[in-house]
Amino acid sequence: MQCRKNNLENIIKGEYFIKINTGIYTQEEIDKVFEQLQKSGIELKHKYLTGTYHIKIADLEKEKSLLEELNKLKEQNYITKIEPVYKTKTFEDK
Amino acid sequence: MMPDFLRKNNGKQWKITRLFSEIGSSSQKEELELIIEIESKKKGDICRQLRRIGKCTLYEFVPYLSLKCSAEDAKKIANHVYKKITDARFERNFQYALQNIISIELSNKVSIPPMKPGINYYFRKRAEDERFWNLENIGAYEALKSSSGSGIKIGIIDTGVDYTHTELRNSFSADKGYDFVEKSSKPLDKNGHGTHVAGIAAGRNCGIARNSTLYSLRVLDEDGGGSEADVMLAIEWALKNNLHIVNMSLGSPEASDAFKEMCYYAASRNLMIVAAAGNDGTFIYSYPASFEPVISVAAVDRNNEHAYFSNMNDLLDISAPGVDIVSSYLDNSYRMLSGTSMASPHVTGTLALALSINKDAERVEEFMKKYAQYLDSPDNHDNSCIFGAGLIRADSMVNKLRGSSRILEKIKSYEKKEANIKESGIKKVFEVIKKYW
Numbered sequence: 001m002q003c004r005k006n007n008l009e010n011i012i013k014g015e016y017f018i019k020i021n022t023g024i025y026t027q028e029e030i031d032k033v034f035e036q037l038q039k040s041g042i043e044l045k046h047k048y049l050t051g052t053y054h055i056k057i058a059d060l061e062k063e064k065s066l067l068e069e070l071n072k073l074k075e076q077n078y079i080t081k082i083e084p085v086y087k088t089k090t091f092e093d094k
Numbered sequence: 095m096m097p098d099f100l101r102k103n104n105g106k107q108w109k110i111t112r113l114f115s116e117i118g119s120s121s122q123k124e125e126l127e128l129i130i131e132i133e134s135k136k137k138g139d140i141c142r143q144l145r146r147i148g149k150c151t152l153y154e155f156v157p158y159l160s161l162k163c164s165a166e167d168a169k170k171i172a173n174h175v176y177k178k179i180t181d182a183r184f185e186r187n188f189q190y191a192l193q194n195i196i197s198i199e200l201s202n203k204v205s206i207p208p209m210k211p212g213i214n215y216y217f218r219k220r221a222e223d224e225r226f227w228n229l230e231n232i233g234a235y236e237a238l239k240s241s242s243g244s245g246i247k248i249g250i251i252d253t254g255v256d257y258t259h260t261e262l263r264n265s266f267s268a269d270k271g272y273d274f275v276e277k278s279s280k281p282l283d284k285n286g287h288g289t290h291v292a293g294i295a296a297g298r299n300c301g302i303a304r305n306s307t308l309y310s311l312r313v314l315d316e317d318g319g320g321s322e323a324d325v326m327l328a329i330e331w332a333l334k335n336n337l338h339i340v341n342m343s344l345g346s347p348e349a350s351d352a353f354k355e356m357c358y359y360a361a362s363r364n365l366m367i368v369a370a371a372g373n374d375g376t377f378i379y380s381y382p383a384s385f386e387p388v389i390s391v392a393a394v395d396r397n398n399e400h401a402y403f404s405n406m407n408d409l410l411d412i413s414a415p416g417v418d419i420v421s422s423y424l425d426n427s428y429r430m431l432s433g434t435s436m437a438s439p440h441v442t443g444t445l446a447l448a449l450s451i452n453k454d455a456e457r458v459e460e461f462m463k464k465y466a467q468y469l470d471s472p473d474n475h476d477n478s479c480i481f482g483a484g485l486i487r488a489d490s491m492v493n494k495l496r497g498s499s500r501i502l503e504k505i506k507s508y509e510k511k512e513a514n515i516k517e518s519g520i521k522k523v524f525e526v527i528k529k530y531w
Contacts, residue, residue, distance in 0.1 A: 010348045012321050017352035045323070049330055050359045052352040054323050081351065088325055088346045090253060090287045090318035091373040091435045
C-alpha cells in the first residue's frame with residue numbers, strides 16, 4: 001500500500017527522515033557522516049528503533065543546498081532514503 | 095485499493111448512508127427535508143398523495159420533489175425503498191407514491207440533531223449512577239463483570255490528558271507518560287481532546303477498561319496539531335515502557351514510510367495500535383489508521399448506523415460508537431463530542447479488557463473481528479468498507495476469550511496429569527526392574 005504524498009501544506013519545513021545504508025557502512029563511518037552533516041548545519045534530532053534518523057535543517061535558507069548535499073550522499077549510497085516529515089492532527093469534532 | 099463496486103457506487107452509497115445516519119440521529123418528530131426522485135410521468139399524483147405526509151413541492155423541470163416530513167415518516171419511506179422493510183398500514187395509505195419512488199436523499203438543509211456535539215454535559219444523576227448508551231451498545235457493562243482491564247497499560251497518544259480529573263486520576267500511576275511537545279514529564283492536556291479520549295478508554299464511570307493503567311503521551315499541541323516524528327517517539331516510548339496498547343485518535347491524509355515502518359515494527363513487538371479512521375465522510379485513507387498493522391476504527395451512531403462523517407475504505411477493521419459520546423473534559427467537566435476519535439478508544443478499552451484475560455495480541459485481534467456484531471448497510475452492499483468486521487462486542491469477545499482460556503488451562507492440566515502418570519509409571523517399571531535385576 002502506497003501512502004498518498006506530496007501535499008506541501010502537510011509537510012513540516014526543514015525536517016526529514018533519512019535511512020542510512022547500514023549494510024555497507026559501519027557505525028563508525030555513519031557517525032563520521034553525521035559529524036560532517038552537523039557541521040554543515042543539519043541537526044540530528046533522533047535515531048528511532050527502526051534505524052530511521054530524524055534530522056532538522058534549522059536555517060531554512062540553507063535548506064536547498066543542504067538537501068543537495070544529502071542527495072549526493074544518497075547517490076554515493078550512504079543514504080538509502082530521504083523523505084519529508086508530515087504533520088498530523090486530531091480529527092475535528094463533528 | 096478501493097473495490098470496484100464502491101468506485102462505481104461512491105456517490106449513491108454515500109447519500110444512502112448519510113440519509114439513514116441522519117434519520118437515525120433525529121428524534122421521531124423532528125422535521126427533515128427529503129429530495130425524492132420519482133417516475134416523471136406520475137409527478138402530480140405522487141405529490142398529491144405525499145402531501146398527506148408533509149409539505150410536498152414539485153420541481154418543474156426535473157423528476158424530483160421535495161418532501162418535508164417527520165423523521166419517523168422519512169424512516170418509513172427510506173426503509174421501504176432501500177431496505178424493503180414495510181409498515182403495512184403506511185404502505186396501504188401511500189402505496190402509489192411508494193411504488194414510484196426511484197431514490198431518496200437528504201436536502202442539504204438538514205435540521206441538526208437534537209443535541210449539538212461539543213457541548214458541556216451535566217448528569218441528571220451522579221456520574222457513577224449513569225448508564226451510558228455507548229457502553230450498553232457494545233456490551234461493556236456485561237464484559238466488566240468478567241474483566242476490568244487490570245494489568246494492562248494503555249498509551250493515549252493525543253493532546254495530553256488531564257490526569258487530575260476525577261474520572262481518570264486513579265488510572266494513572268506516578269509515571270504519567272511524557273509530553274513530546276514541551277519535552278516534559280507532565281503531559282497535561284491543554285485542548286480537551288485527549289482527556290475525552292482517555293475517559294472513554296478507561297474512565298471510572300464513562301469508560302471501559304476501568305482498572306487498566308493509563309499513560310498520557312502528548313504529541314499534539316493546544317490546537318490539536320503535531321508532527322508524525324513526535325508520534326513515532328511516543329510509539330517508541332510505549333515499546334520501551336512495555337505498554338500493551340496505544341490509542342491514536344489522530345491522523346493525516348499523508349504519511350512517511352518511516353512512520354509506516356514504525357507501526358509495523360511496534361506491531362511485531364506485540365504492541366496493539368488502534369487509530370481513528372478519520373472524519374472526512376468519504377472514501378479516503380487516513381494514516382496511521384490505514385497502515386495494515388493498525389486497527390482502523392469507524393464510527394456508528396446510537397442506532398448502530400454509519401456515522402455520516404466516518405471515513406470508508408477497505409482497510410477498516412471494526413466499528414464503535416462515535417456520535418454524541420459523553421466523556422471527561424478539561425476542568426473536571428464532561429462533554430459530548432462526536433467523531434471517529436471517540437470511536438477509537440471504545441476499541442482500545444475493549445482490547446484492554448480482552449488482553450487482561452489473554453495477552454496474545456494476535457488472538458485478541460482475531461476474537462475482536464470474529465465476535466463483532468454484523469451491521470447491515472442500507473443497500474445490502476458488502477459493508478466491510480463502511481463498518482469493517484462490524485460493531486465491536488466487548489461482552490462476546492471477553493466471554494469467548496475467558497472460555498477459551500479455561501479450555502486451554504484444562505488441556506494444560508490434563509497434559510500435566512498425563513505426564514505425571516507416565517512419569518510414575520516409568521518409576522514403577524524401574525522399581526520392578528531393580529527388584530528382579
